[in-house]
Amino acid sequence: MSTTAVGDVALAPVHHGFWTxxxxxxxxxxxxxxxxxxxxxxxxxxxxxxxxxxxxxxxxxxxxxxxxxxxxxxxxxxxxxxxxxxxxxxxxxxxxxxxxxxxxxxxxxxxxxxxAPAGQNFMPLVNIVRNTFLLALPLIFGALAGVLCERSGVVNVAIEGQLLMGAFAGALFGSLTGSVWVGLVAAAIGGAFISLLLAVFSIRYLVDQVVMGIVLNLLAVGLTGFLYERLMQTDAATYNQPPHFGNWSVPLLSEIPVIGPAIFQSNIFLYLALVLVLVIHFALFRTRWGLRTRSVGEHPTAADTLGVRVLRLRYRNVLLAGMVAGIGGASYTLALYTFSKNMIGGKGFIALAALIFGRWSPTGALLAALFFGFADQLGTYLSAINSVIPSDFLAMLPYLATILAVAGLVGRVRAPAADGKPYIKG
Structure with a gap:
């Protein structure tokens, strides 16, 4: 309970209640x-x-x-x-x-x-940690893309489409050239293509950002599905046999028990994801660019009066977000699989939940993505030991964890004040 006052006049006590x-x-x-x-x-x-x-x-x-x-x-x-x-x-x-x-x-x-049955009553921690990080990879990249956009005041519901376009472009151009590095660049450009459409229509033409994000997701599903059927399905050897990045072992760090073989004997995408978390966190909270980005996401009018070019900064950050998400999509096709229709399977929306669960912070988004990745891996592990829990329920675990985390553990959170609000320069 507290007492508020206006001027010299005390008002009635304010009861906040016991059940906070x-x-x-x-x-x-x-x-x-x-x-x-x-x-x-x-x-x-x-x-x-x-x-x-x-x-x-x-x-x-x-x-x-x-x-x-x-x-x-x-x-x-x-x-x-x-x-x-x-x-x-x-x-x-x-x-x-x-x-x-x-x-x-x-x-x-x-x-x-x-x-568990005899011989299966053990949990291999190295495999659990390794697969948790691998399953969390697209979520980390997607959530970071969300941080870059929404800290700038643009809602990014199109993460799913950016991941999918990145996966497709990485597989296609990696297959055509036989180079993983060309595939990686193409994946970044593919994600940036979806982001460019998001930026033009939401920033320039003031289209509702949530609606635009949904439309772009459908566009990515339709476009990649059409090209998959016309190219990849008819000639997989030419268009859908991308080379894969191998695992790189980090000296000394790879010798750490459990964490070493699980994290420091992995592919470039895991290392890149962890580096991006650190870089974006530092840049967002310790640099001039970060200060301007946060000011544009909170008070664009005030930022404009101080000389910040609001629309230009939003364009730049949205495109950067698309590149990050596109690379996240390539973690499927340039490290693990070939491309298949709609292979992202809703991970973009879980990444959006990780963004909210992590409170629009790069490090928070990382921890949230790992939480969802562990839920996914837990379902796989329980199926492997013939758990009495129905397999259909186990398949629901990552999505159930998403709902519980956002609705139950996060509670009321505040997005950047200008998030989703178009800015019209006066």
Whole structure:
């Protein structure tokens, strides 16, 4: 409760209420933690749940009795929720949410791993971490594209189309030239092409940015699908056999247990994604360009009066965002697969959710993308150990995690004030 005043006149106290967002989330974590301890603890077996530090069952491992682990981690998650419910300083909010979520997940895994058939009751941490990063790659690039656009005041719903066009252009030109580097440049240009249309119609002609983004996604699906059927499907050897980047091992860092082989023995896209997160974060919050970008996204009129060319900066950042997303699309076709119709499969929209979950911050977007990537990988792992959970539900995990994260954990967040609002120079 607080008291407001206008001039020298005190007004009535303002009641903020006991059930703040922090306490509501704390109650939720408390309930889920208790349920995890009770339910998963009852379902788990007395077998060991083994979390190996290698890619298979051999070698060192972190081991815990399945029942004990399910109960213990469930109670840890409940304790984190109880701390939020009682009330803690705001600086502990994110940490306690993390502890609560991790506690619930570990409780669940202790049940699943210990109950797996003999010979499968282990979780290879190296594979889990490696595949989490690989599955998160398009999300990281897409979310960074969203940061660049929306910090400039342009809503980027077209991430899906930018990723798809990048994947197609990378596969096509990589196949025609036999060069991964030409394919990578073509992918960036393909993503920038979708961004150019977004910029022209939303900045120049003031078309609704959300509607324009949806239209561009449909355009990318239709255009790449048409060219796939006319070119790639009829002559795959010429048009859809792109070369792939190999894995590069980083000396010394690749020797770190679990993290080393999972992250530092990977392809160029993972290294590029991590570097881009650092570069964009530094540039956004530590450089003149970043200050101008944030001012254009918050108060374009004020920025204009100080000499910032608002429309030019928006054009430039939207095109840059398209290039970043296009490279993210190439992480499919120049590292793992050949091109197939609509192969992005909604990842652009999950990247948009990662942007919101990460609160329009490059580092926050990275963590959110890894969260969704882990949910995706978890479904694959549980299917491999013949989990009792239905496979259709496991396929829903990344999308369910997206909904819960944005609706439940983020709560009320504020986008840049001018996000989605066209600017007309006076």
């Amino acid at each position: 967002r922090d306490r509501r989330i704390g109650l939720g974590l408390l309930v889920f933690g208790v349920l995890a301890a009770a339910l998963f603890g009852a379902l788990a077996t007395g077998e060991l749940a083994r979390f190996t530090l290698s890619e298979d069952a051999a070698g060192a491992a972190l081991e815990i009795n399945g029942t004990v682990g399910a109960i213990l981690f469930g109670l840890i998650g409940a304790a984190a929720g109880a701390a939020l419910l009682v009330g803690v300083p705001r600086r502990w909010f994110a940490l306690l949410i993390g502890i609560g979520v991790v506690g619930f997940v570990l409780s669940f895994l202790c049940w699943q791993v210990s109950a």
